[in-house]
Amino acid sequence: MLDFETKIFDKETLTIGDRTESIVRGGRHLFDRLPAAFEGIHQLGVIGWGPQGSAQAQNLRDSLGSAVRRVTVGLRTDSASWHAAIDAGFTPEDGTLGEMYDVIRGSDMVVLLISDGAMAESYQDIFAALQPGTTLGLSHGFLLGHLELMGDRFPDDIDVVAVCPKGMGASVRALYLQGKEVNGAGINASFAVHQNVTGRAVERVLGWSVALGAPYTFQTTLRSEYLSDLSGERGILAGGLHGIVESLYRHFGDLGLSDEDAFRHSAESLTGPISRVISQEGMIGVYKRLSAAGQRRFAEGYSASYPLGFELIHEIYDEIQSGNELRSVVLANRRLARFPLGKIDQAGMWRVGEQVRAERVAEQIPLDPFTAGVFIGVMMAQIDALIEYGHPYSEIANESVIEAVDSLNPYMHARGIAYLVDNCSITARIGARKWAPRFDYALTQRAYPALGDVDPALIADFEQHVIHDVLRVCAELRPSVDIFVE
């Protein structure tokens, strides 16, 4: 049973569904506690300038003020991001930008946000550069999984902690900036304390999460994090979503809709009104809004997609748990020099989407009940699989629902699903390429040909599911601001 103690922040124990889970609520009013949380940290090094690196470095600098002597970004000297970091105000002159190994050696706390592939290649050098007593921070459990595969381990003489924001880097920064106006706006995060040699790891990790702007922070383990994070990303958050939308677009085309209307009833409906209603009223809220005929269409879609989604999420989880998925990511990274990742945005469907978004009238986007049923069916399948595997409810709700409807889908609604699939982290891009077509084929070849049947037991399970109560509790912790993406 996970639990933690903090003297600096306020632990709350929530009754969430049929369990209790301990969390820490965030907010700008807590920033005056950060000096205590970061006591002993002179230099906080943020390594990497990807979406998470750039967002976290800026949020930490803005929040910490004089709580630490400086927040310093560490990059390879030949990094293409060097100038972007300078543009954001990190400079070699004032010691806030430096060569990554110099920064690692000179920091008391190192937040390591380089790509998974780079982590796999460089972790031994990084470990060698860490001073004894350093607090090593991760935002993803990947490195633990990779060490397990290599039969290797973290150095004994450091803290190992993680804060894992349940949203993309762009949202972590965008909502933090919005949070300057509305206290508490931000992206929820999980935290894990894997090694605590200093005895200060819990306060530091909670301080880090509060400094990022997380409205609430819940506990997990590094292992539970990477299992659920990779499952979610390969499932409903990106891979599954991409495949679902491709299959629905063709399905609506087969039913006689124009390309534009097929796009509106699939992608537009999903990243727009369906996600917005889930965010505000939960999955069950979508269902309740529908007419009797709409509920019937929803139930057909749900009955068709849930069993196949459940099967695929189990396959994904097996692949992650066995180490296959991580090995596969490392191998794919090694192939990149010879075979760069291709883009998908020139395919017919995504060209149509560009056109449809350009002419968008938000009020006219349909909330298609069939699309909602198919999407929520796979979402519920992921939730049930993660419950079966024993993950905390907070983790499940964030990894399956909240990250989708409050971070990723609004972003995709503005920029396009293909944009996300072409521009997310390398690990996520590899995962989307691998799993999206599997969801598409499963739905196209097996679910849609058998459409029409409704499984009443499945729908009853959905209506009575504990997750609705979990989401209701999470919604109370949610700041009253939606992400805004230009």
Next chain:
Amino acid sequence: MLDFETKIFDKETLTIGDRTESIVRGGRHLFDRLPAAFEGIHQLGVIGWGPQGSAQAQNLRDSLGSAVRRVTVGLRTDSASWHAAIDAGFTPEDGTLGEMYDVIRGSDMVVLLISDGAMAESYQDIFAALQPGTTLGLSHGFLLGHLELMGDRFPDDIDVVAVCPKGMGASVRALYLQGKEVNGAGINASFAVHQNVTGRAVERVLGWSVALGAPYTFQTTLRSEYLSDLSGERGILAGGLHGIVESLYRHFGDLGLSDEDAFRHSAESLTGPISRVISQEGMIGVYKRLSAAGQRRFAEGYSASYPLGFELIHEIYDEIQSGNELRSVVLANRRLARFPLGKIDQAGMWRVGEQVRAERVAEQIPLDPFTAGVFIGVMMAQIDALIEYGHPYSEIANESVIEAVDSLNPYMHARGIAYLVDNCSITARIGARKWAPRFDYALTQRAYPALGDVDPALIADFEQHVIHDVLRVCAELRPSVDIFVE
């Protein structure tokens, strides 16, 4: 450098492309040498009654006559195939059908043809049942790969050999029966000698291959076999083919063809005239037959598909070599009790195909140059990847071309591609489900949107490729009979 010595059969050394490879030609006129090859074998146990098990048990019984005391089939007593084996003339009464472990214990040579999943679950019990000095025969290197993953090994006191027919079990039996009329008809096979404690392993393995009806038998290693066999099956033989055809069907539909015509220009063209011309005149023969405009269309398809095929075959090979693919098969097998493999044959395209085949006029099936270019582009990509990985030419030609055009594609032409995808070995079905959609997405999202360009260097490489000479030599060894599938 692979080589072998035989006193019983006739080794020939062929100049094949820029290399030499040693092979043994088969034929019914060699059956009188089988008693010498199988000297010391009283009972030959064939374990399993899948497509390979049933085909090999019958061919071995028919060929061996009194060369061994008996060919005995071993099955689990609750096997659903028990009655099928009896119908084929194997009975408990005369000692030619028995419980699998009894048969293993009582045989001097054991040909193990159970599914890969069953092999992974049961190999320790099987090894315990083998008498010292037994010759263990496999038709696939899977077990070696699995033992390597488990950190385990074959017992020291047995021979370990393999004969791996380069065609599906149904073809191994069908062509053998046709071979009763036309000497030498059958499916080529590779052989490997992994352990030779009796000193008789080479003669036994060659005898086994000749008894199956292999027109020619070439040498490989167990490891080289499973790497190329799984790559081929996940690539051009099944997974790649399935994905290519799905993408082409939609592509032709997008160009305005009716469903029926789209099916004719994709699936029908590929498993019909394109495969037949490759079989008779090689891949280059297809190209030479085309008009200038046709060659241009071929070149467009080839230029689009080759690079993506090459990338995907490298990914497939990486996944196999790292152990991921085998681990994935074992995990998938464990999920089957809860999630049975679904069928694909109800999807729109395959329903159309059923109709098109019912109305087929063979002479009217088009040899579509674009389809030929896309298919042969991926075929050549597989060939180049396997050459890069150091496989013997005979293995590459059989695993990439001959097995396709002389065994699988004619079978699919008669029964449908979906039928094969739904009815091949569990390992191949898992592989097709995993890789077909990857080929489809790569072609649809990245190759077809960029169509129109021809890469002259790629076409020149194709025209001058050593594989054409390899296939010419292989064709000379080919019996003058085509597989006939009802």
